[in-house]
Amino acid sequence: MSLADHPGFDSGGALWFQDLTEIPNGLYGPLFPFLIAGLHYTNTQITFTASSVHKVDKFAELAKAYKTFLNLLTVGLYFLSFQMPQGSLLYWATNLSFSIAQQSILNHPVVSAKLGLQGNDTLQKEAGNPILTNINEPQLSDSSSKGRMISVHNLTPKELVALSAKYLSGGHKEKSIPLLRLALEKDPEYLQAMVILGQALYQKDQFAEAAKYLEEAASMLLDACPTELAEVDLLIVASQWAGVSNIRQGKTSEGITHLERVANMEEPEDPKSKAHYLDALVLYSSAIFNEGRRDEAAKYLRRVVAYDPSFSELLKQCEEDDTDTIPTSSSSNSTHKTS
Structure with missing residues (x-):
């Protein structure tokens, strides 16, 4: 006007x-x-x-x-x-x-939690367990027993995962990994521990071992035909990280298979699961674009843009870029919700 x-x-x-x-x-x-x-x-x-x-x-x-x-x-x-x-x-x-x-x-964390945009992030939330006083000492302070020291070997798998999450939230992957391994020793089928351990190993550039845990978790979830919201979300995250772990090893076809699994899933309604789902779509579109499947990559990016228009520039790059590859960002610095 x-x-x-x-x-x-x-x-x-x-x-x-x-x-x-x-x-x-x-x-x-x-x-x-x-x-x-x-x-x-x-x-x-x-x-x-x-x-x-x-x-x-x-x-x-x-x-x-x-x-x-x-x-x-x-x-x-x-x-x-x-x-x-x-x-x-x-x-x-x-x-x-x-x-x-x-x-x-x-x-803002409080607003995000109220609106369901943040959820219970296992890798970021403050776990309600005491912290290990020394990484080399398998003991922690039991606040309910007036400072009495107890061994981490006495903790349940769930408590070990929660404690490892506290270390991960502080960027101490080297402290969290032994706790996650111990949790899996106690419960070899603890899916959440597998996925978080896979993520932690990936962030330590140990892609082969990370893929092993993530693929095992994804396989077990597929065999169980998950219907519960938490299990479906865990399958999305496990498949996503298994995909990038394989791609980082040069196993592009295996990585695309894992990412394609998520792309073929029905889009979740839950905001947290949908965020994981869209992350996987971005990864999948990047991988297939690099394989020459430009139109298909653009199709999946349009689904991401429909939910979050801030990524329209990425779609434009995919539709108009004449280069051989679309660069993507490093998952090693990102944290994903797994609970």
């Missing part, structure tokens, strides 16, 4: 922008361009900090390049804003401000 000199816009502003049809000028002219450039830059940083899919295996280079492009675009937007009516700039600034506020609110 301001671009078309809509009646009344020449006297509908306030403060220094009385005429919304004018381009920025005068002493206060740079305020809107500076505000829009700053809001755009802030929005970019929040988006890439909060995103999880951009951290999934081979998208690191593309995500980094795209973020660099958006950062450089900040300068272009600053100068472009001097050529736009102040009414458009007012709308633009408001839109960016609400976008930042929305992302900040949704990224």
Whole structure:
């Protein structure tokens, strides 16, 4: 409306922008361009900090390049804003401000939990068990017994997994792996321990052993024909990480088989499971794109974009890129919900 000199816009502003049809000028002219450039830059940083899919295996280079492009675009937007009516700039600034506020609110742990966007993340949540006092000592403090030290060998598999999750949340994979192995010694069919151990080993670049545990978990889940929400979610995560573990070993066809299993599943309704499902679709589309199946890769990326439009640029790259591969980001830095 301001671009078309809509009646009344020449006297509908306030403060220094009385005429919304004018381009920025005068002493206060740079305020809107500076505000829009700053809001755009802030929005970019929040988006890439909060995103999880951009951290999934081979998208690191593309995500980094795209973020660099958006950062450089900040300068272009600053100068472009001097050529736009102040009414458009007012709308633009408001839109960016609400976008930042929305992302900040949704990224808050309490809000995410209330809305079911975060769920019970086994790799991130604070487990309600005491911490080992020393990694070399298989003992921990029992708070219910006034500081009495007890051996980790006396813990149940569930308690061992919870304790390992606390170490993983602090980035101490080398401390969590022995606990997960002990949990599996006590209960060799503890699926959650298998999946988390596979993830931890993957993040330690031990791809072959990681694939062994993840494939075993996926096989056991398939044999059980899971119907419960938690089991279906665990199958998605196990298949996803088994896929990338094989791909990182150069076993592309085996990796695609695991990822294709998720792609052929019905899209979950649960927000947490759906996030895992979409992560797997991104990985699958990347893998088959690299095998020359461009159209099929674009089809699956469209399903991701339908849920999260922020990945439309990745779809555009897939549809228009003439290069041989689509880079993806490193799963070794990402954490996935498994409970």
